[in-house]
Amino acid sequence: MFPNLATATFGVALMLAVPALAHDEGALHETPPPAPYAKVSDLVALPDFLPGLGTLFVDPATLPAGPFLGYDRDGKLAATIYMTPIDSLQNGTAYDDLAVGAHDVSSVDIYYNAGHPGVDKPHAHVVLFHDEDAKARLAK
Amino acid sequence: MPTRRQMLALGGGGVAALIAPPIVHAAQVEEIGMRGRARGEHVWFTPAGLAVAQGTLLRFVNHDAGNSHTATCYHPALFDRPQRIPEGATPWDSGFLLPGEAFEVRLTVPGVYDYYCIPHEHAAMVGRIVVGRPGDHGWLGAAVGAGDLPDVALIGFPAVEAILGAGRVMAPGQS
Numbered sequence: 370m371f372p373n374l375a376t377a378t379f380g381v382a383l384m385l386a387v388p389a390l391a392h393d394e395g396a397l398h399e400t401p402p403p404a405p406y407a408k409v410s411d412l413v414a415l416p417d418f419l420p421g422l423g424t425l426f427v428d429p430a431t432l433p434a435g436p437f438l439g440y441d442r443d444g445k446l447a448a449t450i451y452m453t454p455i456d457s458l459q460n461g462t463a464y465d466d467l468a469v470g471a472h473d474v475s476s477v478d479i480y481y482n483a484g485h486p487g488v489d490k491p492h493a494h495v496v497l498f499h500d501e502d503a504k505a506r507l508a509k
Numbered sequence: 510m511p512t513r514r515q516m517l518a519l520g521g522g523g524v525a526a527l528i529a530p531p532i533v534h535a536a537q538v539e540e541i542g543m544r545g546r547a548r549g550e551h552v553w554f555t556p557a558g559l560a561v562a563q564g565t566l567l568r569f570v571n572h573d574a575g576n577s578h579t580a581t582c583y584h585p586a587l588f589d590r591p592q593r594i595p596e597g598a599t600p601w602d603s604g605f606l607l608p609g610e611a612f613e614v615r616l617t618v619p620g621v622y623d624y625y626c627i628p629h630e631h632a633a634m635v636g637r638i639v640v641g642r643p644g645d646h647g648w649l650g651a652a653v654g655a656g657d658l659p660d661v662a663l664i665g666f667p668a669v670e671a672i673l674g675a676g677r678v679m680a681p682g683q684s
Contacts, residue, residue, distance in 0.1 A: 414577045414607060415577055415607075419575050420574055483550060484549075491632055
């Protein structure tokens with residue numbers, strides 16, 4: 370089950386934050402990104418397109434933090450998202466050196482999320498938008 | 510057209526007691542919505558508490574465009590959780606419902622049924638259904654004890670008296 374997978378890979382994820390990804394960003398600009406990325410809606414029961422986040426892909430080994438790559442309806446990378454459980458942060462877990470889907474970031478949104486399949490505890494969404502129109506394209 | 514997942518949880522009948530009748534919805538079908546804010550900051554069942562007559566068909570519908578939800582009763586047969594439904598009632602679990610999907614369950618054993626959303630129990634997305642009324646044959650009231658439930662879930666169950674008094678009770682902050 371996905372939550373168990375998240376738990377099992379949590380420690381590994383912290384060590385495998387794939388900083389090299391930032392230097393291979395060209396491969397991520399269009400959907401689908403290469404393996405080990407997998408579509409989130411194929412891993413857990415979530416809609417293909419999540420309003421505000423887009424069509425998400427993630428390397429399961431990096432759960433729960435991600436990065437999650439958010440693509441717009443035309444298949445263009447629009448955002449990189451991180452999901453950090455509140456209780457983990459409270460208990461001292463730090464999420465350092467996380468990879469990014471693209472180097473250009475026009476704005477960042479941070480907000481609370483009560484949970485969803487895959488990251489089923491209350492957590493923060495940290496959303497890096499990669500161009501000024503990205504948020505609008507991901508809205509619906 | 511919504512996908513409908515169906516399950517009929519049929520149990521024993523009951524004999525109504527001769528007490529002052531509280532407000533109990535006797536409609537043949539009652540909907541319980543699954544909702545959430547756009548960014549998922551808050552998720553809830555609406556209503557959170559509902560009183561129904563025995564044999565009412567409950568329909569859970571996911572109205573949350575950005576999330577999936579379950580309606581899962583507390584029972585040892587389902588993920589080894591504490592029993593918080595009447596003895597003799599068949600445990601039920603909707604599985605994950607995507608936006609627009611629905612699940613139906615018919616509750617016939619009188620008593621108090623507590624349920625939750627699997628990915629959102631820690632966000633207090635819980636609900637309580639009261640079937641029949643105290644004194645009905647086989648009635649079992651609210652579970653005693655916390656078991657392994659998180660505190661935030663325990664405080665999310667509306668009081669049985671409030672549900673029976675009003676018929677339906679909304680989650681805090683919802684109308």
